[in-house]
Every structure is written in structure tokens, then in C-alpha cells.
Amino acid sequence: MERKIRVLHVAEAAGGVERYLETLFKYSKDKVENILVCSQKYDYEKFKKIADRVIVLKMAHDIEPSSDIKVERTLRRIIKQLKPDIIYAHSSKAGAFARIADLGLNNKVIYNPHGWAFNMQQSAKKKEMYKWVEKISAHFCDKIVCISDAERESALREKICKPSKLQVIYNGIDLEEIEKTIPMRRAQLGIPEDAFVVGMVGRLSKQKAPDTFVKAAKLIKEKIPNAFFLMVGDGELRDQVEDLVNQYDLGSSFLITGWVDNPTAYMKIMDVGMLLSCWEGFGLVLPEYMACGVPIVATNVDAIPNIVKDGVNGMLVGKDDYHEAADKVIFLYKHFKAKQRLINAANDRIMNNYRGEFVAEKSFKLYKGIK
Incomplete structure (x- = not known):
């Protein structure tokens, strides 16, 4: 041997x-x-x-x-x-x-x-x-x-x-591990069963632009009253993010989990997954979202468009453009068939590439x- x-x-x-x-x-x-x-x-x-x-x-x-x-x-x-x-x-x-x-x-x-x-x-x-x-x-x-x-x-x-x-x-990504991951229960996290969950997984740092996510959340909540926002991660900007959440009166519809061992268990209860990074060498969370059957809204920067093809297997928006990010989420909320097409195309992409x-x-x- x-x-x-x-x-x-x-x-x-x-x-x-x-x-x-x-x-x-x-x-x-x-x-x-x-x-x-x-x-x-x-x-x-x-x-x-x-x-x-x-x-x-x-x-x-x-x-x-x-x-x-x-x-x-x-x-x-x-x-x-x-x-x-x-x-x-x-x-x-x-x-x-x-x-x-x-x-x-x-x-x-x-x-x-x-x-x-x-x-x-x-x-x-x-x-x-x-x-x-x-x-x-x-x-x-x-x-x-x-x-x-x-x-x-x-x-x-x-x-x-x-x-x-x-x-x-x-x-x-480890597809085998993701497939056998049991989703978190919404009730366990204090999320209403009928909520439209918009999530972000990543460090609460300048790179990942968590403030842009919160600004988009404010606009989404105005159009989707049952929207709930889930941030999976932690980081040096957590205090600032929490201040912004409170400023926008989103506290009852917002959860920051801190660091977790099983982020895909949280992804599996999301209706939309966001990655609004200012720069990104790859963005491992993107194929993880795809594997969890979560449609993506992400920024059109660096390596992200190598992974997410706009309108094909996800949706891309401009850097710092929280208005466009909110519009894309609202579109996915209203158009189930378009959302399903993105999910199906995303599944094909990870099977062949990631x-x-x-x-x-x-x-x-x-x-x-x-x-």
C-alpha cells in the first residue's frame, strides 16, 4: 500500500x-x-x-x-x-x-x-x-x-x-453533513411560525456590512409586516448593530445568535439568505445557502458574481445599496415561482462546482x- x-x-x-x-x-x-x-x-x-x-x-x-x-x-x-x-x-x-x-x-x-x-x-x-x-x-x-x-x-x-x-x-462544502443537519425549531428561537425569515450568516464586521443588512431590514419590515430578521454570528460591530436595530424599533423582529457550531441548522429556517459584503474572496456561506435551499441576495463584488449569477441562481445588488437589497427580498416574497427557479438552479450549481x-x-x- x-x-x-x-x-x-x-x-x-x-x-x-x-x-x-x-x-x-x-x-x-x-x-x-x-x-x-x-x-x-x-x-x-x-x-x-x-x-x-x-x-x-x-x-x-x-x-x-x-x-x-x-x-x-x-x-x-x-x-x-x-x-x-x-x-x-x-x-x-x-x-x-x-x-x-x-x-x-x-x-x-x-x-x-x-x-x-x-x-x-x-x-x-x-x-x-x-x-x-x-x-x-x-x-x-x-x-x-x-x-x-x-x-x-x-x-x-x-x-x-x-x-x-x-x-x-x-x-x-460538506453536502453530506448539511443534508443530515436538523433545522432549528422556530419556536425555540422565539420566531413566529408564520414569519418570513430573512437571514445573514457571518461575522459582524466591516467586511460583512451588517449595518446595510439592518437598514434593508427596516425597509423590508415596512412592506412585509411578518418579516423576521436573523443574524447568525458575532463580532466587533455587535453593539453598533444592536443600537441600529433599537433605533429602527426592530427589536421584537430581530435575533442575533452570536457564534454557533451549526450555522446550517439556522439557514434551513430562512426564507432568504443575504451576504452584503463590501469585499469577498469567496463567500463560503453562499454555497451553504444553496445547499439549504435558501434563495440568495448578495452584493456584486469580487468573487461573489463567480458564484451567484444574477437572476439565475440568486440576485445581486450594488455594494451598500440597502434599498436595492430590500427590493430584491420583497420581490422574492411576492414571486414564489421565481424564488423556486433560483433555488433549483442553485442546487445544480453546487452539485457541479462546490x-x-x-x-x-x-x-x-x-x-x-x-x-
């Missing part, structure tokens, strides 16, 4: 990256020995069941020289000890950790930014800094995985590396190709 390829995954950011790794490990375990070095944000017990080995290191998300140096030294020791065939770094901070720790050791290194930092909404100075960091760091890895065509186009536009170093592997098995198969081919 052929020896499994030993891949040492390094991950600092949780959230979408964590869900990505869960799916990748599940569908690659027969051919790959997956070892995870992750931050303290990860659920150790959960990953212990799906990875061959899990090592937790205390990692800071922002730059903290003394803490970062300790992580680098420990990570370098781990690499020397475990002698992986491939080191696979996930997101920008882990990408820096892994590539610096491997200097002089000459392992094969793959880097997946899971969304370029220079595409984030921030100052021009910061964007330039991130571009130069990525350009320099690109010399110290063998392949860069882009999670969407838009991410690859960004890398080429900014001349991050030569085209041959870039490989597009779409994010994937299955977790596809991510594992393409990743394995990449490992074999550079090993």
Missing part, C-alpha cells in the same frame, strides 16, 4: 478557514496524512477526530513581535521533527509563519490566502504594504491556491507572482504534482 502524503497544515484564522479545513480533512483522509498546527481559536477536540494529529500554538492575529518569534521557533522545530512532504499555510498570518519557519529547510510549500488582504477595504497605504508583503513572500512557496477566479485575477493584476504559480481550487470531494481531489492532485 502506497504511503500517504504527509501534509502539515498551518492555520491561525478560524471561521471560514476552519470550516474549509474540516471539509478538506474529511474527504482527503484516505490518501493524505493531515497534521494541523493551529491557533488557540480552533476547536481542538473537533479537529482531533478528523486530523491525524493536532498541535495548538498560541498565535496572535495582529503583529506581536515577541509572540510571533516564539511561534516561528516552535513551528520550525515541528517541521524538522515531523518532516512533512508538504507544508500548507492557510490565510496571510499563517502564510507568513510557515514560510519564515521553513527558510533553509527546503520543504514544498503551498499557500492559500483565503482572500487577499490587499482587497480589503482599508487605506491605500495599507493596501500597498500588503501587496509588497505578498510579492516578496510569493518567492518562498511553490504554489499559491486561489479560492476563486476573482482571487486569481487580483493576483495577476497586482503582479503578485508568475501565472504558473497560481492554482484555482474553489471552496467546497462539493467538498472536489476540493479534496484537486488538492490531492496538487500535492502529487509538487511532491
Whole structure:
């Protein structure tokens, strides 16, 4: 029997990256020995069941020289000890950790930014800094995985590396897990059984524009009296979001769940799912909405139109345009057949593009190709 390829995954950011790794490990375990070095944000017990080995290191998300140096030294020791065939770094901070720790050791290194930092909404100075960091760091890895065509186009536009170093592997979802997920009961959440539930799953951060969701909610409620709004997630803007909800007198029709372990259980009770991001490297929640049979209203930015084709398998709106977002939701409320057409087309799209098995198969081919 052929020896499994030993891949040492390094991950600092949780959230979408964590869900990505869960799916990748599940569908690659027969051919790959997956070892995870992750931050303290990860659920150790959960990953212990799906990875061959899990090592937790205390990692800071922002730059903290003394803490970062300790992580680098420990990570370098781990690499020397475990002698992986491939080191696979996930997101920008882990990408820096892994590539610096491997200097002089000459392992094969793959880097997946899971969304370029220079595409984030921030100052021009910061964007330039991130571009130069990525350009320099690109010399110290063998392949860069882009999670969407838009991410690859960004890398080429900014001349991050030569085209041959870039490989597009779409994010994937665990359809098997989603299918067996039991929906939350509306009564359990205090949601009326006859409510038209409009939801958003994601971090309450500037990127995901939760304020735009609340502004759209105000307009939707005026036209759909039985509308109820469900935000699944948490984040640094929660207090501001709650203030806006109260300002618009939406408190009795609004629920913010905080972080949950099973977001798809909440998606399954939604009548419409929204993602109103200001920027987005992929948007893993989009194929998850599709798999749950939830029609989508999302912003027409970055990678989102690669996944959602306007009027075909979802509806797209302009960034920050809460009026248009509200109009699309109201349209779906009034037009059942149009809503069902979107759901059917979305189901076809995930079956052909975003299955977790596809991510594992393409990743394995990449490992074999550079090993």
C-alpha cells in the first residue's frame, strides 16, 4: 500500500478557514496524512477526530513581535521533527509563519490566502504594504491556491507572482453533513411560525456590512409586516448593530445568535439568505445557502458574481445599496415561482462546482504534482 502524503497544515484564522479545513480533512483522509498546527481559536477536540494529529500554538492575529518569534521557533522545530512532504499555510498570518519557519529547510510549500488582504477595504497605504508583503513572500512557496477566479485575477493584476504559480481550487462544502443537519425549531428561537425569515450568516464586521443588512431590514419590515430578521454570528460591530436595530424599533423582529457550531441548522429556517459584503474572496456561506435551499441576495463584488449569477441562481445588488437589497427580498416574497427557479438552479450549481470531494481531489492532485 502506497504511503500517504504527509501534509502539515498551518492555520491561525478560524471561521471560514476552519470550516474549509474540516471539509478538506474529511474527504482527503484516505490518501493524505493531515497534521494541523493551529491557533488557540480552533476547536481542538473537533479537529482531533478528523486530523491525524493536532498541535495548538498560541498565535496572535495582529503583529506581536515577541509572540510571533516564539511561534516561528516552535513551528520550525515541528517541521524538522515531523518532516512533512508538504507544508500548507492557510490565510496571510499563517502564510507568513510557515514560510519564515521553513527558510533553509527546503520543504514544498503551498499557500492559500483565503482572500487577499490587499482587497480589503482599508487605506491605500495599507493596501500597498500588503501587496509588497505578498510579492516578496510569493518567492518562498511553490504554489499559491486561489479560492476563486476573482482571487486569481487580483493576483495577476497586482503582479503578485508568475501565472504558473497560481492554482484555482474553489471552496467546497460538506453536502453530506448539511443534508443530515436538523433545522432549528422556530419556536425555540422565539420566531413566529408564520414569519418570513430573512437571514445573514457571518461575522459582524466591516467586511460583512451588517449595518446595510439592518437598514434593508427596516425597509423590508415596512412592506412585509411578518418579516423576521436573523443574524447568525458575532463580532466587533455587535453593539453598533444592536443600537441600529433599537433605533429602527426592530427589536421584537430581530435575533442575533452570536457564534454557533451549526450555522446550517439556522439557514434551513430562512426564507432568504443575504451576504452584503463590501469585499469577498469567496463567500463560503453562499454555497451553504444553496445547499439549504435558501434563495440568495448578495452584493456584486469580487468573487461573489463567480458564484451567484444574477437572476439565475440568486440576485445581486450594488455594494451598500440597502434599498436595492430590500427590493430584491420583497420581490422574492411576492414571486414564489421565481424564488423556486433560483433555488433549483442553485442546487445544480453546487452539485457541479462546490462539493467538498472536489476540493479534496484537486488538492490531492496538487500535492502529487509538487511532491
